[in-house]
Amino acid sequence: MIPVVRSQNYLGVFGAGTDEVKSVSVMEGDSVSLNTDITEVQSKDQILWMFGPQETRIAEIHKQNIDMYDSNETFGDRLQMDIQTGSLTIRNIRTEHTGLYKLQIFSSRGTSYKRFNVTxxxxxxFPVITSNFSNCSSSSSSSSSSRCSGSSSRCSLVCSVLNVSHVTLSWYKGISVFSSISVxxxxxxxxxxxxxxxLDDSYSCVVSYSFTNRTTHLNNTDLCHTCPDFIQPSHLIPLISAGLLMVIAVVVLVKYFHCKNCKQATQEDLTITESEYTQIVYCLQTGDLLQKPLLDVGRTETAVSYQHIQ
Structure with a gap:
């Protein structure tokens, strides 16, 4: 987890001038580094770290040697000092390490000071979402902020977190805050x-500090089961798909039988009777076909394939 650093300017005096206080927020168990902003500690530089209202010395670099003093009493082996920059790292930090950390830098360029207010x-x-199934009852109200397909239903849920402070507990719908409470x-x-x-899966419960949060998403298949006569949108998908397939099948069958009937009608139109065939053969034999109108064979504007009979 990356600590959040906020800078605030206070008029404070280690000597004279303006002393900058940086606010650092970090979660228990994480590591935090308090930086000196020095690129490289020179041989004659002195870097001194102090902690608490008593300004107890906890770490120092002097003449390029590191002295951790009696920091083990408060920090155990959690402190680490960078020999090159003089920055102080606190590993696996605990709540008792909350407080003010003071830095003094003595060099040939002068004396400078920094303070870090670490919280x-x-x-x-993680928030826990529970439901009361007995409160789930049908409703015809249409004023809900979320509309679902099918009949409406109402469902009572509760989101809870235990033993917390400085937090905000919120219900979200998508990315919008639905309701919240703070302590x-x-x-x-x-x-x-x-x-x-x-019910839908866009709801989530979030517990948050100013710099981090934990989220639990509402799973509508596990919590607050749907009420009678309530159809979820996800349940409608297979029904809609089946209906579309049936419509497509009916359209295909109608077109198939329609085209088959057209083909049969065309074939019947081109069929000639025995008497008509005899008349055509007679015309072929007498060479009189070209002079005979097609009406003689009972057809108008109908092409008839034939062979000349010798």
Whole structure:
């Protein structure tokens, strides 16, 4: 988890001038680095780190030697100092390491100071979504912010987190906040109810600090089962597909039988009777076919294939 650093300017005096205080937020168990912004510590530079209201010395570089003092009493083996830059890293930080860290830099260029206000937050739990099935009842209301296909239903849900402080608990629909509640200093359990008109998977519950969060998505197949006569959109997909297939099949069959009847009608139109055939043969034998109108054989504007009979 990347710590969040916020800078604030305070008029503070280690000597004289403006002293910058950087606010750092970090979750318990993560690591945080407090940077000196020095590219390389020179041989005569002195870098001193202090912690707490008593300004207890916890780490120092002097004449390119590192001294960790008695930091093990408070930090164990969590502190690490960079010999090249003088930056201080706290690994696996705990809530008791919250406080003010002071940095003094003595060099040939003069003396400078920095302060870091580090706040360590307890790790966020994932919110838990539960439902009350007895509160799921049919409704004809159409004022819901979300509309589903089929009959409407209402369902009561509750999202909860235990033993939290400085957090906000929120219901989201997509990327929009649906409802929220916040708590400051007290370590308490938070619950946030939600009543929805119909079920879909766009709802989620989020518990958040100012710099990080944990999210639980509402799974409508596991929580708050659908009410009677309620059809989810996902259930309509196979029904719609089957209906379309039936319509296509009917259209194909109609076209097939229609074309078959047309073909049969065409063949019947080109069929000549025995008397007509006899008349054609007679004309061929007498050489009189070209002079005979087609009406003589009972056809108008109909092409008849024939061979001259010797």
């Amino acid at each position: 360590v937050y307890a790790r966020l739990p 400051s200093d007290l370590s308490i359990s938070l619950s946030l109810p939600l009543e929805i008109q119909c």
